[in-house]
Amino acid sequence: MNTTGLRVAAVIPVRGHAALLDGCLESLRAQSMSLDEVIVVDDSPEGSLEQLPGVRVERSGGRGPYAARNTGWRSSGADVILFLDARSRPRPGWAERLVEAFTDPDVVLAGTGVEVSSGPSLAAQASHRAQFFKIRSFVSTPFFLPYLPTCNLAARRSALEAVDGFSGVRSGGDADLCWRVQRTTGGRLEGVEEVLMEWVPREKVLDLLEQTYRYGKSNHALRTEWSDRGAPPRVPLSLPRLAKRAGVVSLRLGLARLRGDAERSAALLADACGVATEIGYRVAVDRARRSSAPPTGRGAGRARARVGA
Template sequence: MELLREEPSFDQYPRVGVVIPILNGAADLPELLSCLSQQTYPRERIQYVLIDNRSGDRTPDLLQTAAMQFQSLGLTLRPLTVSDIQSAYAARNAGIVAALSGDTPCEIIAFTDVDCRPNPDWLRNLVQPFAEPQVGLVAGEVLPLKPATWLERYAARREFLSQRHTLAHRFLPYGQTANLAVRRSPLEAVGLFRPYLTSGGDADLCWRILQTGQWELRLAEGAIARHRHRATLPALWKQWQRYGRSDAHLHELHGSALMRSLTWQDAATRLARWLLKELPIVAPHAIRRQEPWDRLLDTLLDLFCAAARSWGQRRSPFPEAARAIAWLPDGTRVNSPHQ
């Protein structure tokens, strides 16, 4: 598959399936659909596959209406339903199978989430690195939507969700499914997501692909999807607790020291540095309104997030069913226990 770096004709673009799992996404769907309809990638080369995963709101009805609206725009949107397993990874697997089958199967699968807002040139830039045949995975950047609360400003300062963090992971790099694309052939080789995994499935898939030694992971900085950060302390705690659960599950699957819990000694050291060094520097600027007042709380919020992650690590028993890997229907194995 060859992709020119100039403005190619439409038939030189690979077919792309955009797979998006949705659970109770009615509030986010209108803005997401607007972003998808504005993509500059050739319309006849895109297939949007949006999967409802046991939603209790108006998501199924909205997807059916959107499919007809997209058809009138010359776009393909396939609404699916996955109800046997309530898991974003099981829903993504159904979307992958749908996009890779039929008379015009896709060559590239791209992922984003219902609460993301891809830029108009997102898909065009995300696909571009696949011009190099050794590239099996491409991660786009995840940037914040304009912060509206002090917690959102904190998350933006700390660059939560930036792919630069996951691409620098101490075990192996990976891309988050908020903004990730994968070539078909790696999926045929290593399988799809583990459908019963509750967190960390994006890292697990990327690591299985990279560990073959056959493909590379690239960052497409211009492929930007924007995401709204958590606006409340309970939501922030839940987010970082989930990261801890991901650490525990990936540690079980990949056998490496992926967990580093917060200790009382670490917390005491950070608090002392905050009181004796950071506060005296930041406080005068905050008083003069040269810095936002919430900058004073950054270290405390760092410790809050670290505590939530440690809590998630300690309280996340690994479900044995999550060892199973789903495979494409024409593969030799389905739900293999391969690790």
Template sequence: MNFSSNPQVSVIIPVYNGEEDLEESIDCLRSQTYPSDRVEYWIVDNNSSDRSAEIIKAAIADPSNKITLHYLSENRIQSSYAARNAGIRAARGEIIAFTDADCRPESHWLSTLIQPFWKKNIGIVAGEIKALPGKSLLEKYADREETLSQKHTLSHPFCAYGQTANLAIRRSIFEEIGLFRPYLTTGGDADICWRILRKTDWEIEFSAEAIVKHRHRSTLKGLRNQWRRYGESNRYLHELYGVELMRESDRREYLYRLTRWLLKEIPIATGKAIARRSSAIDFLKTPIGLFCLSARVSGQRESQLLEKAQKIEWLDRPFE
């Protein structure tokens, strides 16, 4: 790749029923400092039933729009990975960058994310994911725990990977290792990175200043679904790669942690509260953590990788 000038970049954003996020998300794309004539944005509607398609098409038709914005539809397979594949097939950029419709890229996001590709050995760049300001207790808990930070996935004991909420990959690599597994519903971020890092000589780099912001879950239902999906990912990656499954805690361990919370953590938090140095999170950190753990264990225990989810889609042929 010739980096004598800014490389052509394609940004791919899957969306499913994202009408509440799309307008603000598109505004973030318009604010990017990367040269607008060197980047195209593909928003891929994954069979939404709300006003997502209408919002995207209106943004494209807006005469004040100064970016190259495209609309695509992927309604064959209900999967964000299938939607990303549709975007990759349409993309013309040398670098393919990914984010999500409910993310808010900072204005220098793309410029910073692309910089490491000057190094000839770098095939993947992961940017950081931070939290949008949240008011609810659950949002503040996730923010303190840095739940979405790439530092967790980049330090995975099996192999590093980046999350597609903030990730960029050289387009030529997809010709080497194939596209995302289109029927996979979670875990595809790890799978694509591991296929690259384990089957080729390409390396991954972290770009801490390439930041997108994401809203944490504000309800128990949303939080449970999120952590249950993490458990499902554990199971799928175990079946695909033999990754060690998360150890399931028994009742005695839950009881021990709750007892420790009541007898040790609550008194400490109370003392801090008297000194005005604590918050509600200090009191409820352990119960919320156990709630997340239970959801993750359930997802891991109750899920099973479907045979078709193992199939890889390719640029020049359907499946392998």
């Protein structure tokens, strides 16, 4: 039961993972506190998701997950917005605990501990071992300001309005939003260490590696975007060192799988995810250097001709 007087809405963007949505909605129905609205935002270009019982479906036209979240919260009049994704499985006390945090007027953002579930696949077991969403790494020991992932993020509506919601980035928009909210409003982010959310991992190894590769690219984008506001730069690993790490992990993982050592395989795939993150960061750094380098050769000649024209 909600005794805070605050209206509460949950927003879930969906594109390509509609099969996972039922589990998320079922978990929301099991909450100890009833929600005023549950909004699913269909971000597929064709808007193919049908209406669902007890749920309002909005459409965002395939503009990406952060644009979809903006569509969701802007369509609601709730005071507190609970952001999840289709892989999120909130435990029964999740919503109630988060909404309680907003009875403190200084709190503008909140989230709880998240546990990545395991499963029968190697990718799921490696994800469970890696635990990408440990709240301490986001709140207690972040590389810059504290933030929370959008699989488990509650925001005060007035704070979202103050910064005009999420920016249009592909990845890293959760950190960017949290940082802008804190800087603009002066409000506080509250991290609840109790694990009140489970997250369903990817089942395919390539999907998992792509996910962690993208983490590296978004980390570089965030450091670059926020460099003039204090975000610390980071030197990427050298190509020889990266190649060596990737080769060693791949060889050991292959041998572990040949031996049928599931536990060792999961540990090594978790290590491979760390390598994928470093590769993503290195690729982003190299692309940024190339785009900022002055043209040479024929390109330089054409550039000088344009300037002189």
